[in-house]
Amino acid sequence: MIGRDLLGIEDLDRADIERILETAEHMREIGRRVIKKVPTLRGRTIVNLFFESSTRTKSSFEIAGKRLSADVINFAAAASSLKKAESILDTARNLEAMDLDAVVVRHAVAGVPKQIADVLSAPVINAGDGAHEHPTQALLDLLTVRREKGRIDGLTIAIVGDILHSRVARSNIYAFRKMGAEVRVAGPPQMIPAAIETLGVKAFTSLREAIDGVDVVMALRIQNERLTGTYLPSVREYSATYGIDREKLKFAKDDAIVMHPGPVNRGVELSHDLTDHRPGVILDQVRNGVAVRMAVLYLLSGRRQEGDPRVDLGSGEEK
Amino acid sequence: MTSQQPNPHLNPKPPSGGRVVMDDVAIRRALMRIAHEVLERCENLERLYLVAIPNGGVPLARQLAANFKQIADVDVVVGVLDTTLYRDDLKIKAERPRLRETEMPSAVDDRIVILVDDVLKTGRTIRAAMDALMDFGRPSSVQVVGLVDRGHRELPIKLDYVGKNVPTQPDEEVRMSGSEGNLDGALEVVVMPGEPESSGGTR
Structure with a gap:
């Protein structure tokens, strides 16, 4: 209880x-x-x-x-x-x-x-x-996914971005694992905690491999206020490699949904066309x-x- | 209802362990009579709006709507209104009751609202339902159907239409149930012996 x-x-x-x-x-x-x-x-x-x-x-x-x-x-x-x-x-x-x-x-x-x-x-x-x-964020993400997909059990979800500094990632890893989903994390190697796989997730540095066949892509916000230059040498490079756009999303399932805890740095974590593509999901969050x-x-x-x-x-x- | 008893009043031991005070046939007859009574008293059938209090009120309201259709060929809207968030005991209990569905398909303004519940006891659920209803609009009148009135009122609330009056002990539990727990099949109303610290079902 x-x-x-x-x-x-x-x-x-x-x-x-x-x-x-x-x-x-x-x-x-x-x-x-x-x-x-x-x-x-x-x-x-x-x-x-x-x-x-x-x-x-x-x-x-x-x-x-x-x-x-x-x-x-x-x-x-x-x-x-x-x-x-x-x-x-x-x-x-x-x-x-x-x-x-x-x-x-x-x-x-x-x-x-x-x-x-x-x-x-x-x-x-x-x-x-x-x-x-950030437990209420993870709960609202669960609710959003369940409403979109009708279930959580058996889904595959990729969390993309700065896993190391993200409380949203941590809470969502616990939440989706407990509810029976497979969780993958992806991001630059310096932003993936060393022992992350002990939480029952698979870690990737290749975005393409991480989102291959997933049901849900969750982009994390790049927290400029927390990151010094050492963690993120170039926002443009990050965006080119880990920013989600329509091209990269083709590797996910056809009906995959894109989520973001907000506020979105447009053109960084999500391309402009994706932010406007199905804004419904992010606003439903x-x-x-x-x-x-x-x-x-x-x-x-x-x-x-x-x-x-x-x-x-x-x-x-x-x- | 698998019981062969023609008169459930005489059935001392139904399978569930309590005494059956209304079986499926009795419930259907009562709902048909109540439908006639409502139609008799109501001058404007288009304005009727059945509002069920879950869970027990839902199958009863659906049956009443079917009866209205059969008797007078009118389509009466059925809404579902959960009263949990309006209960008066939330301030004193730490353990929160489960919420149930609320689905009000059309506005209640200027409608003749008929609240439908299965078992009426203290009247507190009806009080909560009226408060909830007023948050949805201003009905022209509100009436109450109760399948079973078991007495022990704690608020000045009376039923407009009663399926059956059943005298009970305060600590007894009266519940309406369907066969195998679902409310879509045959229904029955059972009086269960009181338990110390009994919870749920008392209204």
């Missing part, structure tokens, strides 16, 4: 993932209504604690919380003063004193959401920590992101550390 927090896909089992996806499928329907709001989390307070800039994920969590009628507060924090563990814990204690019902955390350093979870009684949702995990985050907030908010007197942990369904 899903625990109190969502810190990474690594902690989930297949049944947990299925439950979140099933819940998210139902949440999608709310987004199609005229009044896109249900009273489920009325009176609950959710804090978005983003130590690292984010537009899409932060607004996605904010919309998700608001569609469930929660009060959502964006707590912007200057990253520089909060890199020390000590001040993070101080922040967490302050949050605890505010009686929150869920905290969404993004931080440039891996493990910070876990540190915060260790001192809070409210559930913590990891919205991306360093190069560790965004749409599904709201539904998945609603599902996670629904399933987790209300959970607290055992022994907290504010909650009844019983599972009765008296209507």
Whole structure:
């Protein structure tokens, strides 16, 4: 069963993932209504604690919380003063004193959401920590693929780009492996972690071999803000070798879909014609992101550390 | 329904371990009678809109729609409305109930909405359904069909159309089920003995 927090896909089992996806499928329907709001989390307070800039994920969590009628507060924090563990814990204690019902955390350093979870009684949702995990991104990618392909079991998916620095890649490797897909990763050799195959994936430096016959091509964003010249000598060279365009996509299955976690560097990870070719899938990822985050907030908010007197942990369904 | 009993009231031990209070034939008869009652009272059949509360309400609403077609040759829209996100006990329970399908094929404004549920107990599900319905629009009126009214109301809600009144103990569980658990085949309503810490199915 899903625990109190969502810190990474690594902690989930297949049944947990299925439950979140099933819940998210139902949440999608709310987004199609005229009044896109249900009273489920009325009176609950959710804090978005983003130590690292984010537009899409932060607004996605904010919309998700608001569609469930929660009060959502964006707590912007200057990253520089909060890199020390000590001040993070101080922040967490302050949050605890505010009686929150869920905290969404993004931080440039891996493990910070876990540190915060260790001192809070409210559930913590990891919205991306360093190069560790970004679980809601992987869940929305699963949902998007399942809706497009009708299944995940037995599919082959190629993740292309900077695997070494990518929390999206890590979370998606865990997610698609747990759901029974074959996962390949491809990128420049310096961007493929040495022991990546211990995660049950096949690593390629040839893009053509990696996407041969795959059902899904997932291009990762080249994170200019994280990469010094040593990792990526030339963006143009990267784009020529690992950028996905229509020519290279011919090696994948005819009905292969192209995904991207956004924001797309047009002409770098994806060619212009591909970004516009079937924009539906990439925009569906965004749409599904709201539904998945609603599902996670629904399933987790209300959970607290055992022994907290504010909650009844019983599972009765008296209507 | 494999039981040979002509009168299920006298059947003390159905295969499922509870007592059957309505079998498939009784359910079909009740739905036919209710369809007649609705038509009798309704002055504008085009505005009828059946809204089923899942899971049990769905096969009942479909059957009612088929009955309307048969009796009066009218096509009545059937929607499905999950009430889970509107429940009043979510704030006190940590364990979240599973969501079910919601599919409202057309707007509810100015429609005569008939909510359809299988078993009515506390009335809390109907309260939640009415709140959910209002988020979809402004029906001209809302009425409620319940296949079984088992009593123990906790809110001021009454049924407009009742299949059968079944007196029960508060801790008993009343559930509608189909043969082999699917709701598309033969249906029956069973009263199960109460269990300590029973969960689910009580309405």
